[in-house]
Amino acid sequence: MKITVSAPSGLEGVVKRELYSLTGLSSQAINGKLDLEGDIKTVAKLNLHMRTASRVYINLGSFKACDFDALYDNISKIDFENYLDKSSKITVLSSIFESRLNSLQAVSSVSKKAICSRLEKAYNSKINETGFEHKIKISIRHDYVTVYLNTSGESLHKRGYRAVSGEAPIKENVASCLLYLSVWNKSKILVDPFCGSGTFVIEAGMIAKNIAPGLYRDFDFLHFEKFDTSFYKDMIDDARSQIVTPSDIKIFGYDIEPSQVRLAISNAKKAGVLDAVSFAVQDVRDFSSSDSYGVIVTNPPYGERLLKRSEIVSIYRDFGKVYKALDNWSVFTITPVSDYERLFGKKADKKRKIYNGKLECNYYFMYGKPPIKK
Numbered sequence: 001m002k003i004t005v006s007a008p009s010g011l012e013g014v015v016k017r018e019l020y021s022l023t024g025l026s027s028q029a030i031n032g033k034l035d036l037e038g039d040i041k042t043v044a045k046l047n048l049h050m051r052t053a054s055r056v057y058i059n060l061g062s063f064k065a066c067d068f069d070a071l072y073d074n075i076s077k078i079d080f081e082n083y084l085d086k087s088s089k090i091t092v093l094s095s096i097f098e099s100r101l102n103s104l105q106a107v108s109s110v111s112k113k114a115i116c117s118r119l120e121k122a123y124n125s126k127i128n129e130t131g132f133e134h135k136i137k138i139s140i141r142h143d144y145v146t147v148y149l150n151t152s153g154e155s156l157h158k159r160g161y162r163a164v165s166g167e168a169p170i171k172e173n174v175a176s177c178l179l180y181l182s183v184w185n186k187s188k189i190l191v192d193p194f195c196g197s198g199t200f201v202i203e204a205g206m207i208a209k210n211i212a213p214g215l216y217r218d219f220d221f222l223h224f225e226k227f228d229t230s231f232y233k234d235m236i237d238d239a240r241s242q243i244v245t246p247s248d249i250k251i252f253g254y255d256i257e258p259s260q261v262r263l264a265i266s267n268a269k270k271a272g273v274l275d276a277v278s279f280a281v282q283d284v285r286d287f288s289s290s291d292s293y294g295v296i297v298t299n300p301p302y303g304e305r306l307l308k309r310s311e312i313v314s315i316y317r318d319f320g321k322v323y324k325a326l327d328n329w330s331v332f333t334i335t336p337v338s339d340y341e342r343l344f345g346k347k348a349d350k351k352r353k354i355y356n357g358k359l360e361c362n363y364y365f366m367y368g369k370p371p372i373k374k
């Protein structure tokens, strides 16, 4: 069957690389989505192991529809009875981009009618919707409709370790993407001097320990009656057996707020990485290191909800001074502050537009000298 993986905006390339490393299959990223062929085990593997993706869907079909008759008729042709059982509760969510069908509510309601009628014919009985909620997504772009079954349920950024969020946290899958885009790997020192609830540090700890990101959560596909998912227990056991605890991991998070540091520690404990990472209360102005090489990946305060502009100016300037005193360190920063480079006192080697939630940010790449190979 066709599987579609959705990616955070601007980070499709990172998701594509992770998808390839997990499945050996290459796929093209189109409009934030990547398609591949697979079966229910592929669905399970992607949900359990993908750090960068937003959701995993079964792609049920695509067609052109410029009016509601075409929408109804084409949806009725999809073999929903192979995915939904007689008692499935059905929720339809739609998204529309530059199309003649332009009412979200009407598209969802007509689609649901077509699905129910198809199922009633297939099962030769009324649909009672008392069972597990199956989430159908109808995506319409330029009159082209694609119908998906959501296999993840809640977005994959919800790993299950962050019950309470800090202020302005970054999504876990976006944090993983940014770590993968940086030069960090588990043999290098990692520091987040503005760690908040600890997302970068915890995601890095999970990468370093090879903890599957989906290990602590439930997924919708596990409740689909139409699929035998009894293999999943072995998949989970296998993922657990792959966890390692290298002794030389150096991953640190600091924050000026003691409450944030407490939160980060509690989250790290839930994520099972407290033996690989450490946190402390510290003003960025007090950070220094005698190590010649290291990597900073961070999401400093923005000045919108958290602090006033004058405070941001002072923090960014001082962060730049602290960085200057470090030997060959690299620093990767996501921020919406447009004069970040000027305040920090260094031009980025590269920058990329990335969204943190709805907020348009840039991710600034500043490379230090690479370590000398012995």
Ligand SMILES: C[S@@+](CC[C@H](N)C(=O)[O-])C[C@H]1O[C@@H](n2cnc3c(N)ncnc32)[C@H](O)[C@@H]1O
Pocket: 166, 167, 168, 169, 170, 171, 193, 194, 195, 196, 197, 198, 199, 200, 254, 255, 256, 257, 260, 282, 283, 284, 285, 299, 300, 301, 302, 315
């Ligand atoms: C945008 S939040 C970071 C959110 C974090 N990435 C997360 O996922 O939870 C910025 C953090 O910087 C901290 N902060 C503000 N001023 C600081 C300073 N001078 N030194 C260190 N941390 C500071 C705030 O307490 C806040 O937790």
